[in-house]
Amino acid sequence: MPRYANGQAPLSALVKLGDQHYLPAGTAARWKELQRLAWEKYGVWLVISPGWNAYRPLSIQYEYRAELGVWAAVPGYSSHGLTYGGRDCAAIDVYNWASLGWARFVALCRIVGFTVDFVSPQELWHIGDFDPWNVPAFADITINPETTKLPEPEEAEDMPINFRSTTGGVSYTMVPGICITRHFNEIAAANTNYFNTGKPWPGENASQADREKAGERQLTDAGILMLLKQYGFTWASRDIARLPKDGETLDADHILRARGVDISR
Known part of the structure; x- marks a missing residue:
């Protein structure tokens, strides 16, 4: 028992x-x-x-x-x-x-x-x-x-997570608890979600083979929302469309709160 x-x-x-x-x-x-x-x-x-x-x-x-x-x-x-x-x-x-x-x-x-x-x-x-x-x-x-x-634990915990959204196939790099940046994909395709931990982004316009070498794994959009919540991006986890657009960087919840941004909605 x-x-x-x-x-x-x-x-x-x-x-x-x-x-x-x-x-x-x-x-x-x-x-x-x-x-x-x-x-x-x-x-x-x-x-x-x-x-x-x-x-x-x-x-x-x-x-x-x-x-x-x-x-x-x-x-x-x-x-x-x-x-x-x-x-x-x-x-x-x-x-x-x-x-x-x-x-x-x-x-x-x-x-x-x-x-x-x-x-x-x-x-x-x-x-x-x-x-x-x-x-x-x-x-x-x-x-x-x-x-x-x-x-130092902070260094280990800051390793990037790379993922691709099914919505347009756009790629992103997340530094847990810090920020998310967007990457342009020349070969973007729908239904190609990926994420990886502990390895650097393989580069702009990376081929699928390069992404796989970087340790990427397939995920659904629902899985991406779970990752966002898990790693400190609650505001973005409520809607996949809240991920960064071209030229944008999304900051983590605690950084936005420190700036006085309301992330409750």
Whole structure:
């Protein structure tokens, strides 16, 4: 029987890893070990996606469902609520998993005890810990300062996300929590949504092959709206038409608020 009802664990019972990022002690230890291995083996510092993308309280589940519809789990059934399928489960959305490549990401997750690819529809970035309250023995392992130098978290979390809208096939680059810029596509086509994390924009008028080399993945417009909400562009997430036009740059919510811009509508 799960320790807590879905989404009803008190934050005081969890380890705080960052803003809106809380996990049980066992999962926090596994996550830190996953970060250590990814960095020491491949030079990739994994980060949790911005927002409530580790533990997700029930109130936030209702908020996400109202805003994202079927893109968010039914409140009380989210694997982010510390239960899944009647079992304890702590889930994490890994922002830059693709920087490792799927095979390496899966291998490292299994080493530390995370389960991958266990929800439907498929979410490759979504990993789960089905023993979240048990702290593993490797929790005492620390990163060797002689062989590694960790990047500042702000640098890791500012890696760009590239995506293309089905509305005209126009391409954009998003820096989470900062801004979105628009790119002209000579070969723009409808029904070609893409996004990628952790890699730079492949260049103006990039071919589809170049985009694929940059790690792009296909998405629907609904998925783009979800990304906008998730990464700090709530105002734009309400309508795909609010994405930047030619020559425009869209600033993140907190920047607009600081300028006195009303983003409530």
